[in-house]
Amino acid sequence: MEFGEQIKEIRKEHQLTQEQFANKLNVTRQAVSNWENNRNLPDLEMLIMIANFFHLSLDELTLGGTQVNDMTKKLIKDGSETRRAKLNLISTLIGTFLLLLGFSFIFIKANSVEYIDASGILHENFYLLPIGFVFLFAGIIVFLVTGIRYLVAILKK
Incomplete structure (x- = not known):
């Protein structure tokens, strides 16, 4: 019915x-x-x-x-759209966090002091650049995947 x-x-x-x-x-x-x-x-x-x-x-x-009537179909559709919206929000937050973390590492590296101690050893935070770029790359990938999934969902409608 x-x-x-x-x-x-x-x-x-x-x-x-x-x-x-x-x-x-x-x-x-x-x-x-x-x-x-x-x-x-x-x-x-x-x-x-x-x-x-x-x-x-x-x-x-x-x-x-x-x-299964129209109401059931509507409830199923609304539920899946809500889950998709939550997933997009979480993905966006994770991507933003990764990008901010990457920029932070690069900023710290740019503003850190390099020095040579009394025994002639160079102290430099060289590891911060690759780590910063890895986080930047991961953040960009998360944004791209989220955006592509969103576009695919829109095109399916």
Whole structure:
């Protein structure tokens, strides 16, 4: 059963008009009409509110039986987009951290003092340059991979 049919059935079982149903959920009558005509779907918070108000499980409300309906597809899509957004945020933060770390090492190397001690040994922080460049390279790679994955996701839509 489609989600719109299910909402209409729930509303009629409780002998409510669209206006009364909307008032109980603090939405407009037009929103209820759009749900019933499958023009629009409620968000997850509204689904939880509907399920609680009418004493239904979310499975009953979203699945509407054994078939996958539009609401189930929307929830799956929203969940995967949320995970993708979190992954992009984490990747961006990691890339930023790596770039800042790389710039820090290079800055420290540029401002460090090289000296020769009394026994004639040169003291220099030469290792900071390759480490800085490795972190810069890693940060750039993280940004490139994140950007490419984002573009691929957009093109799949």
